[in-house]
Amino acid sequence: MTDPGALVRRLTHTALRAELRRGIAPWTGLAVVLTLLVPLWSKAPQWQGNWGDTQTQLRAATALLGGPLVAAAACWQGGREYRRRTAELLLSVPRGRLAQATTAAAPIALWAAAGYLLALGVVFAATAPYTGAGGPSLSVVVADLGCLLSIAVVGFVVGRLVRWRLIAPVLAAGLYVLLGAPGYMESDVRFLSPAEQYPLDGSVPVWWFAPALLAWTGGIAVTALLAYAARRRGLAVVPLAVAVTAGAVIAHTGTGLFRDDPAVRHRVCSAAAPGTPQLCVRAPDAPLLPRMSEALSGMFSRLEGVPGAPVRYVTPEFGPKNGEASLGHVVRGWGIARNELTDPHGYLANTAMTLVSRDCPEPRAEVVGKEAARVERTDDAVRSWLADEESLWFPDSRYLARLKDLPDAERKAWLGRYLATRKSCTPAEVPAL
Incomplete structure (x- = not known):
């Protein structure tokens, strides 16, 4: 049955x-x-x-x-x-x-x-x-x-x-x-x-x-x-x-x-080499290090031998400490695609901007004087020079010409004094070009 x-x-x-x-x-x-x-x-x-x-x-x-x-x-x-x-x-x-x-x-x-x-x-x-x-x-x-x-x-x-x-x-x-x-x-x-x-x-x-x-x-x-x-x-x-x-x-x-x-949270750094700053990124972005180094090589060569130049560049989330600077901010889909920098020149300009940006409160229009305007033009000239003029700004040509015309040794000394004040909000402390 x-x-x-x-x-x-x-x-x-x-x-x-x-x-x-x-x-x-x-x-x-x-x-x-x-x-x-x-x-x-x-x-x-x-x-x-x-x-x-x-x-x-x-x-x-x-x-x-x-x-x-x-x-x-x-x-x-x-x-x-x-x-x-x-x-x-x-x-x-x-x-x-x-x-x-x-x-x-x-x-x-x-x-x-x-x-x-x-x-x-x-x-x-x-x-x-x-x-x-x-x-x-x-x-x-x-x-x-x-x-x-x-x-x-x-x-x-x-x-x-x-x-x-x-x-x-x-x-x-x-x-x-x-x-x-x-x-x-x-x-x-x-x-x-x-x-x-x-x-x-x-x-x-x-x-x-x-x-x-x-x-x-x-x-x-x-x-x-x-x-x-x-x-x-x-x-x-x-x-x-x-x-x-x-x-x-x-x-x-x-x-x-x-x-x-x-x-994923720990940082991975490029190999240390004489005269070349280290780059440090999150572990998932480690394959990008060679591309980043290549994109920033021109800026590094300009800063070689400059007193006080950063010895290490880190992604913003790690919070740069003494002797360090922040890398330009890029994310996948906007600047990165399949471990390639889609705009290396833009990344260079972004990193140069991050290096010399001053985290200062915006001054009121009535208190903006000649000294503040001089510092702003100086910052723009340094950004453009570091980025090999692949800059997103339009610097004052006179300031940029003065920086480019300085003898190499004198320019390195001036940049050393300038970088020492890159976090300063007092215009008088920034050396004049």
Whole structure:
């Protein structure tokens, strides 16, 4: 005699295999891949070469673009029987309502997960050759994957409950707003949104990050599924309690969900060489050091032998100390693309500006005198000369000519006196050209 349980399981497996090969489920996987890769590829210079930026961009695309897409596909799948007017036939099959719902929703969720993982592999393969330190966070991958699966389940349940043909696009639009709106909040409640932009550049999640996010999003999905399809709907209280508890922990912790990543936060410096200052950057940007040294070589040659010239240049976040100066500020996508400086001359001019900029309060118009104007023109001339006249300013040609016409030894001595006052806000202390 055939075991009824075995028969039900065999029918379930057969139905699941059929659902995985037909309908909109395979197309959903392809759509997820394209939806993630097309916008990410258009912004490749902004994330390629930095694991934190890569996962930040991928996470945003997954939640804000992939999430509504998967919700709409699952919702359409959920309303299939009503559109075909075969819903009454479901009552005659041997499987229970929960098994039927799970079997029908699983193909969308599985294909969406496959699409995400394929896009993940492509994006990680694209950024890996350009990275200097650190690595991707598995916790973030698990949380994003769990978010897509949960959205698929909730979308399916909505499709089963709401018999309106336009519910799928309406659900997608509503979910987009629901996921994106918390990003404009200052409260830590915003961390409940799967689309929240986490500080992944230089930070890593705490060890319980993924379990908490899975309990939050997964708990909501399981609650919806059990409330709709379980024989004992009161069981939905259990996953609901888990979701509420996890959500409370996430909202209470806020930015504490992340800690500094020592592998990324420490600085890496170029090799010391006589007459050449060291350059120090964050570990992920270490591959940029040769390009930076090449771009700044002209300025370094002009400062060689100048008393008091910086012996080390560091990125602004490290806060230069005595004998150090700040490098020009550039970020990936704006000045850096695939470990190349997109505008070396602009980077040189930016670093020259940083070297001689004075952090002084803006004087009132009525107290600006000849001495203050002289210092301003002197600063502009030094910037332009250091940048080999690849400057963003229009210095007074007379001041620049005086600096260029000085004998080499006299110019070095004057620059030494000038650099000693580069942080001074007293015009009388700045040597005249």
